[in-house]
Amino acid sequence: MAANAKRSTGTTSRKQISKNSPMKRLADLRQETKINTTTNIRAVNTVKKYAEVVKRGRTWLEEFLNEEEKAKGCCEDGKEDEDREEDNNDENVEIADNSKANPKMATDLRGCLDGKPNQNTPEAIALFMSWKCYNEGRKAATANQIHAAFKYHYTHLNGDKYRGAWRYNEALQEWVGNPCDSAQVGDLHEGCKRKDGEAERRHSTPASIIIMQRLYAFSISTCPDNYLVVDAQSLAFKTRHLRFRAYSSLGFTIWTSETSGLQAKHIDRNPLPRPGATPSDPPFIQVNLRDRKNWQKKQAKNETQLNGHRYNLYPQKIRAICAYTHVSVWMDFSEKHILRRKYEPEDYIFPNINANGITVQNQPVTPEAVQKMIDEFTSSAGVPGAFTTHCFRRGGAQYRFMFAPIGERWTLARIRWWGGWAPNEKCDTLIRYLLDELNTYEEDHSDALAPIDRRASESHAGEAAEMSPVSAAECRSLFQTQSLATDCQYRLTNIPPKFPHSSFLPIRNTQIPSSLIYSSASFVPVVGDHQTTYIQAASSSTTQSSFLPDLTHVPTIPNIRPGPDGWKQVVRDWDHADPSRNHHYALRNWKPEWAKEMKLASIYNKRKLIATEFIEEFERDEERFKLAYPSYKKGIEQLLHEIRKSRQDRGLIKQRRGKHLRNLD
Numbered sequence: 306m307a308a309n310a311k312r313s314t315g316t317t318s319r320k321q322i323s324k325n326s327p328m329k330r331l332a333d334l335r336q337e338t339k340i341n342t343t344t345n346i347r348a349v350n351t352v353k354k355y356a357e358v359v360k361r362g363r364t365w366l367e368e369f370l371n372e373e374e375k376a377k378g379c380c381e382d383g384k385e386d387e388d389r390e391e392d393n394n395d396e397n398v399e400i401a402d403n404s405k406a407n408p409k410m411a412t413d414l415r416g417c418l419d420g421k422p423n424q425n426t427p428e429a430i431a432l433f434m435s436w437k438c439y440n441e442g443r444k445a446a447t448a449n450q451i452h453a454a455f456k457y458h459y460t461h462l463n464g465d466k467y468r469g470a471w472r473y474n475e476a477l478q479e480w481v482g483n484p485c486d487s488a489q490v491g492d493l494h495e496g497c498k499r500k501d502g503e504a505e506r507r508h509s510t511p512a513s514i515i516i517m518q519r520l521y522a523f524s525i526s527t528c529p530d531n532y533l534v535v536d537a538q539s540l541a542f543k544t545r546h547l548r549f550r551a552y553s554s555l556g557f558t559i560w561t562s563e564t565s566g567l568q569a570k571h572i573d574r575n576p577l578p579r580p581g582a583t584p585s586d587p588p589f590i591q592v593n594l595r596d597r598k599n600w601q602k603k604q605a606k607n608e609t610q611l612n613g614h615r616y617n618l619y620p621q622k623i624r625a626i627c628a629y630t631h632v633s634v635w636m637d638f639s640e641k642h643i644l645r646r647k648y649e650p651e652d653y654i655f656p657n658i659n660a661n662g663i664t665v666q667n668q669p670v671t672p673e674a675v676q677k678m679i680d681e682f683t684s685s686a687g688v689p690g691a692f693t694t695h696c697f698r699r700g701g702a703q704y705r706f707m708f709a710p711i712g713e714r715w716t717l718a719r720i721r722w723w724g725g726w727a728p729n730e731k732c733d734t735l736i737r738y739l740l741d742e743l744n745t746y747e748e749d750h751s752d753a754l755a756p757i758d759r760r761a762s763e764s765h766a767g768e769a770a771e772m773s774p775v776s777a778a779e780c781r782s783l784f785q786t787q788s789l790a791t792d793c794q795y796r797l798t799n800i801p802p803k804f805p806h807s808s809f810l811p812i813r814n815t816q817i818p819s820s821l822i823y824s825s826a827s828f829v830p831v832v833g834d835h836q837t838t839y840i841q842a843a844s845s846s847t848t849q850s851s852f853l854p855d856l857t858h859v860p861t862i863p864n865i866r867p868g869p870d871g872w873k874q875v876v877r878d879w880d881h882a883d884p885s886r887n888h889h890y891a892l893r894n895w896k897p898e899w900a901k902e903m904k905l906a907s908i909y910n911k912r913k914l915i916a917t918e919f920i921e922e923f924e925r926d927e928e929r930f931k932l933a934y935p936s937y938k939k940g941i942e943q944l945l946h947e948i949r950k951s952r953q954d955r956g957l958i959k960q961r962r963g964k965h966l967r968n969l970d
Contacts (some may be wrong), residue, residue: 423655427487431490511703524550555632556698557698567592571593589618594616614725642663686884863887869938
């Protein structure tokens, strides 16, 4: 009986489950199926961007309609009675009728982007797209984004109800299909794509190795590694430079368009040694781009290897593109001065930074901020070209494929692997990055007058010129260079010239102090076709940096605009360089002989007196400084006179005696 009862109880339990649970399980399964259907169709970040675009469209429409109602209300209130009553003919009656219909149309547009679409939805999407592309002057990419976002939104709104051609269903008595497939939206979309004309295909100017070196030379001369952080201004200044060096070198090295989205969990600064490593192996950091663009699709199709998304970054010979160095320095600096703690896995390596330059937000740097950073540095470094956020990716790929030194160039197979391109990637992708540039390089004859023919059309990327025997002309050039180095050494050890003769300048005929040329670095640049190499110009008993500033930058002291804030500019010039004003070396870093050789000793000492008084005596306290020297309002000359008098009263400087008094001694 017990067994039968047990079996009976079990049967009842199964019946209850089968009776009560199927609908619940079916509902859950349907919900899960709905989620699973849309989860992997688009990348998570893409879906988020689409949602943001739809949200911006709704917000814009509401704001636009609100402004429209305000404008119409003001217009109607301002009408005079005589204007409303005159010209009562048929044409004017029709116009009046239309004007009465306009508010109703505006009312119908309100909310048509919320919930299910209606007959006014295509017009609202078209208005938003038209405003962005024509009123705000946005490019075709904006139209593509708006079209893709709203099409995705309505495609997945309610099964297949809002898919296909936009039409009115008589049976259902409602509109079905996708509003983005309507003629109104489709025609406008095509017009936005064509509005700027069929210009020649323009890509971002690639950041070549020469450009990378020029950008780095500018950055390191303006903000050296040992640049001191003493206040919020200097912290923001160094943050900009270190972040740019890390961002540009990393983009140039691993060619990812998602550099902005890298988080601490993607970078291992202390990875395990590789198999078979020896103690003498150089250190490296590992970058894991598992979630990079299209990675899931490629993995699903077995188009990439299991470890194809990991990159070991080692120190490089060329400092400008050494991502290992710059990323490590940036992260250490960020932990010490910005985050003030260790990185957590979800922290962004390149976070968005507020306007003050030192406060970070827990979100990646925006494309607009990256573009602004690129524009700022290329402009300050005097690098011409149309650079976008893809310039480092294109430049790095081209460098490894055709412009790296002989023996260091990569095969196309390695280029595909390193760049994350699938073996069956569309030809246009690689052509865009490599082959069109190679074709231009090998078919370009604009360099025909060069003293040394690079013979680009005879071999891959001009290897024939690199592998050819040394010519007599090159031997003579080498001899002249050696003579220059010997003469430089002689001048250093015997009679340092006040101004070196122009023939000793390897780049331009520019008068530059000998101390800047010979003591700043021990290498002189020799500019080749695609990269700048350095030869030793003079030996030195002390170890000097291999960095050489741009020889065209003559030490100068910029002018100060008259006014009460002139002294503040003096302090800024003392602390920081300002290339926009042709001020390339902070005055506090000037060598003593520079002012003398440039005949700027007098003005240099005046600026030094004001800056040191504020920094050392008043410890950068503006209020105390201005209270002590109210003459600052009249300009720096009056301020300088007052500072000198104060220092004389304090016994810090002696009062100069007139010539007639000195003759009596």
